[in-house]
Amino acid sequence: MNWADVGDALFGGVSQYGAILGLVQNSVIAGAVLGLVGGLIGVFVMQRDMAFAVHGISELSFAGAAAALLIGVDVVTGSIVGSLIAAAIIGLLGARARDRNSIIGVLMPFGLGVGILFLSLYDGRSASRFSLLTGQIVSVQSAQLGWLIAIGTAVLIALLLVWRPLRFDSLDPQSAAARGVPTTAVSLVFMLLLGLVVAVAVHIIGALLVMALLVTPAAAAMRVASGPLAVPVLAALFGFVSAVGGILLAVAGTLPVSPYITTISFAIYLVCRLVGARRDRVTRAV
Numbered sequence: 634m635n636w637a638d639v640g641d642a643l644f645g646g647v648s649q650y651g652a653i654l655g656l657v658q659n660s661v662i663a664g665a666v667l668g669l670v671g672g673l674i675g676v677f678v679m680q681r682d683m684a685f686a687v688h689g690i691s692e693l694s695f696a697g698a699a700a701a702l703l704i705g706v707d708v709v710t711g712s713i714v715g716s717l718i719a720a721a722i723i724g725l726l727g728a729r730a731r732d733r734n735s736i737i738g739v740l741m742p743f744g745l746g747v748g749i750l751f752l753s754l755y756d757g758r759s760a761s762r763f764s765l766l767t768g769q770i771v772s773v774q775s776a777q778l779g780w781l782i783a784i785g786t787a788v789l790i791a792l793l794l795v796w797r798p799l800r801f802d803s804l805d806p807q808s809a810a811a812r813g814v815p816t817t818a819v820s821l822v823f824m825l826l827l828g829l830v831v832a833v834a835v836h837i838i839g840a841l842l843v844m845a846l847l848v849t850p851a852a853a854a855m856r857v858a859s860g861p862l863a864v865p866v867l868a869a870l871f872g873f874v875s876a877v878g879g880i881l882l883a884v885a886g887t888l889p890v891s892p893y894i895t896t897i898s899f900a901i902y903l904v905c906r907l908v909g910a911r912r913d914r915v916t917r918a919v
Contacts, residue, residue: 653884654881657884661877662778664894666786667837669789669873670785672846672871673869674788674792676854678848680804684848686824687827687847690716690720692719692742693718693719694719694835695712695715696748697718699749699755699765702752709780709832712836715744715832716829719828720824721825723740723824724821724824748765764836765840766841784830784833785830788826788829802816830847834847837890838895842894846872850872852902853868853871856908872898878897879894879895879897880893
């Protein structure tokens with residue numbers, strides 16, 4: 634590979650940017666919804682120290698999507714089923730952090746192994762298999778877009794409905810239980826909502842890199858803000874910029890969308906970490 638090949642991979646589609654952008658408008662819309670909802674739910678992922686759970690759910694979501702691809706049914710449905718099964722198992726059996734991490738550690742290789750088995754048995758287009766792992770900007774069809782938007786909207790509404798008890802349980806579970814908050818039910822609802830968001834993320838960024846939209850934006854927001862409103866708003870904004878910005882950049886070349894989304898997300902986190910560190914030094918100096 635030479636520099637000409639690199640340039641073509643990054644900018645080979647610039648001359649036809651407008652036409653290509655029209656073909657991926659569904660992915661842009663789905664990415665915007667995912668970025669906003671993923672940033673919001675990511676705040677609770679960080680507060681509940683469940684970043685590892687996101688990856689565990691994504692592996693079962695990948696297995697469900699691969700199974701659906703193999704038998705010829707809708708991939709979104711398979712992805713959702715796999716995600717919800719993993720989320721329910723983790724939510725019901727992983728009340729304690731030690732149990733949760735053990736369960737996730739068992740589910741991850743199982744889900745990945747089963748998913749790879751299904752993909753190896755699938756004899757269709759190789760691009761369809763590859764997109765489940767790393768994302769694909771043209772993978773969202775018109776028939777699927779409605780489902781993805783509906784899922785994102787449903788998760789957003791459900792998050793708003795359980796926001797206060799979920800936040801209380803995330804920050805101080807002992808006090809929440811003592812005050813009568815149904816912590817087990819709240820945790821299970823949260824895990825199911827997380828499973829739905831992961832299922833959507835698999836179709837945009839791939840199963841291997843979902844944490845770039847469900848963990849990194851919230852982690853970045855928590856480096857520069859601490860208020861109950863500022864953190865979710867910033868996390869949603871960072872997720873939106875990462876998802877939509879990554880797709881818009883990917884249209885200009887031939888590379889998968891995931892490197893662009895993950896790079897933007899990481900760059901935002903790095904800037905926020907530097908800003909947060911500088912602010913902390915100034916505060917200590919004063």
